Amino acid sequence: MGKAAENGRVRKIMLILSKATIDNVYACFILANGARMEGIEAEIFFTFFGLEAIQKEKLEHLHVATVGNPAMHIPTMVGGLPGMEALATKMMKKEMEKLDIPPVGEFLEILSASGVKLWACKLAMDMFHLGTEDLIEDLDGVLTVGDFYDKAAGENTHLMFI
Amino acid sequence: MGKAAENGRVRKIMLILSKATIDNVYACFILANGARMEGIEAEIFFTFFGLEAIQKEKLEHLHVATVGNPAMHIPTMVGGLPGMEALATKMMKKEMEKLDIPPVGEFLEILSASGVKLWACKLAMDMFHLGTEDLIEDLDGVLTVGDFYDKAAGENTHLMFI
Amino acid sequence: MGKAAENGRVRKIMLILSKATIDNVYACFILANGARMEGIEAEIFFTFFGLEAIQKEKLEHLHVATVGNPAMHIPTMVGGLPGMEALATKMMKKEMEKLDIPPVGEFLEILSASGVKLWACKLAMDMFHLGTEDLIEDLDGVLTVGDFYDKAAGENTHLMFI
Numbered sequence: 001m002g003k004a005a006e007n008g009r010v011r012k013i014m015l016i017l018s019k020a021t022i023d024n025v026y027a028c029f030i031l032a033n034g035a036r037m038e039g040i041e042a043e044i045f046f047t048f049f050g051l052e053a054i055q056k057e058k059l060e061h062l063h064v065a066t067v068g069n070p071a072m073h074i075p076t077m078v079g080g081l082p083g084m085e086a087l088a089t090k091m092m093k094k095e096m097e098k099l100d101i102p103p104v105g106e107f108l109e110i111l112s113a114s115g116v117k118l119w120a121c122k123l124a125m126d127m128f129h130l131g132t133e134d135l136i137e138d139l140d141g142v143l144t145v146g147d148f149y150d151k152a153a154g155e156n157t158h159l160m161f162i
Numbered sequence: 163m164g165k166a167a168e169n170g171r172v173r174k175i176m177l178i179l180s181k182a183t184i185d186n187v188y189a190c191f192i193l194a195n196g197a198r199m200e201g202i203e204a205e206i207f208f209t210f211f212g213l214e215a216i217q218k219e220k221l222e223h224l225h226v227a228t229v230g231n232p233a234m235h236i237p238t239m240v241g242g243l244p245g246m247e248a249l250a251t252k253m254m255k256k257e258m259e260k261l262d263i264p265p266v267g268e269f270l271e272i273l274s275a276s277g278v279k280l281w282a283c284k285l286a287m288d289m290f291h292l293g294t295e296d297l298i299e300d301l302d303g304v305l306t307v308g309d310f311y312d313k314a315a316g317e318n319t320h321l322m323f324i
Numbered sequence: 325m326g327k328a329a330e331n332g333r334v335r336k337i338m339l340i341l342s343k344a345t346i347d348n349v350y351a352c353f354i355l356a357n358g359a360r361m362e363g364i365e366a367e368i369f370f371t372f373f374g375l376e377a378i379q380k381e382k383l384e385h386l387h388v389a390t391v392g393n394p395a396m397h398i399p400t401m402v403g404g405l406p407g408m409e410a411l412a413t414k415m416m417k418k419e420m421e422k423l424d425i426p427p428v429g430e431f432l433e434i435l436s437a438s439g440v441k442l443w444a445c446k447l448a449m450d451m452f453h454l455g456t457e458d459l460i461e462d463l464d465g466v467l468t469v470g471d472f473y474d475k476a477a478g479e480n481t482h483l484m485f486i
Binding site for chain 1: 169170171172175185186188189192193195196197199200202257258261320322323324
């Protein structure tokens with residue numbers, strides 16, 4: 001990791017995950033995982049709806065948004081039918097599986113084992129009435145926004161809001 | 163604020179707010195506010211739909227997206243019923259209030275008073291036919307994208323797109 | 325461009341485009357274009373649904389999301405009617421045209437000619453079963469997430485997730 005600091009190379013990635021749609025969650029995890037594979041440090045701050053990705057009872061039930069997501073190419077009236085969102089989600093999960101991308105819970109374990117720090121946002125936990133007992137065991141702690149900025153110190157660190 | 167520049171600490175946060183959903187608007191404001199509480203500079207560039215958050219006639223009427231937002235756990239057909247969006251928005255605003263998070267207009271005043279710079283995007287204003295008379299009094303000015311990059315100069319400055 | 329490195333000026337913008345809604349695509353392109361006009365380097369990494377913006381058969385058919393986007397001020401039940409999304413998209417494209425903002429395909433050509441690097445995400449191409457023959461001619465190559473981080477090296481480089 002010391003090498004990463006040379007020549008202005010990316011040294012640390014700080015990701016703020018605020019959404020619970022499976023495409024955003026996977027994009028976040030893949031950016032964190034890709035960082036670790038390059039010897040880059042990575043931390044994820046789960047806030048707002050993003051908290052669902054680390055909620056024990058919800059993390060395996062995230063969905064793709066079919067309505068409000070023109071890229072799905074499902075006409076809105078059809079996309080709005082009960083079951084369509086589940087179908088699109090199932091299709092996406094199947095493609096993910098083919099590419100050896102693990103389901104959310106397993107992915108979180110891999111990220112944690114590879115050194116990605118997983119933080120929950122204190123304010124969002126209060127807003128959704130959640131305690132740490134509702135969140136995954138691999139959680140590294142609960143942070144305020146200020147704490148998060150403190151952890152973002154250091155040269156060649158980059159923040160991204162997802 | 164001079165202290166913030168030491169040891170690669172985050173010195174300035176430049177937020178680009180392009181969305182008008184209340185969860186994105188609050189995430190943006192909370193990130194700016196949290197920065198100021200740590201002595202970090204913060205600026206917000208309101209562009210595209212994000213402009214609504216500083217439009218006098220619209221800023222108190224922002225909504226949570228219930229459809230296209232699987233995290234709301236409202237089935238799409240129900241989420242699409244008139245009134246559901248208003249209800250979800252009301253619930254979220256109530257939780258915000260319990261946590262002493264002010265409504266949008268008041269939050270903007272607090273941000274401005276605490277030194278957060280509030281900028282409107284020139285191109286987006288042209289696109290939506292808006293003049294500065296349509297925007298909040300606390301606005302610090304109208305910028306092009308190029309102007310915004312100029313303001314992002316300086317070590318330990320971070321840009322985030324919301 | 326050498327000048328841009330002075331005084332901590334923004335030197336390079338690395339944009340990750342993960343969405344296919346026309347407002348996000350244009351926001352991305354305008355940020356890249358605005359960078360080049362200031363002598364700032366710009367690169368775009370098209371991933372997940374963002375890949376549609378460089379898919380030959382899809383890039384001229386991107387839509388604004390009317391449902392799930394409260395900023396459109398179209399009641400959800402109406403926004404969900406077939407044709408409403410097309411109408412909102414047409415209106416937005418018309419406003420764009422008035423401001424001399426080119427359509428997606430032409431915009432990509434301008435970006436490429438002005439030196440913006442256009443990269444496709446390997447993983448997303450595999451997920452959606454796409455080959456380079458499906459993508460625009462101006463594409464500069466296919467990258468893994470790791471490759472992308474390598475290209476983000478250098479002082480005063482900023483990453484943004486759209």
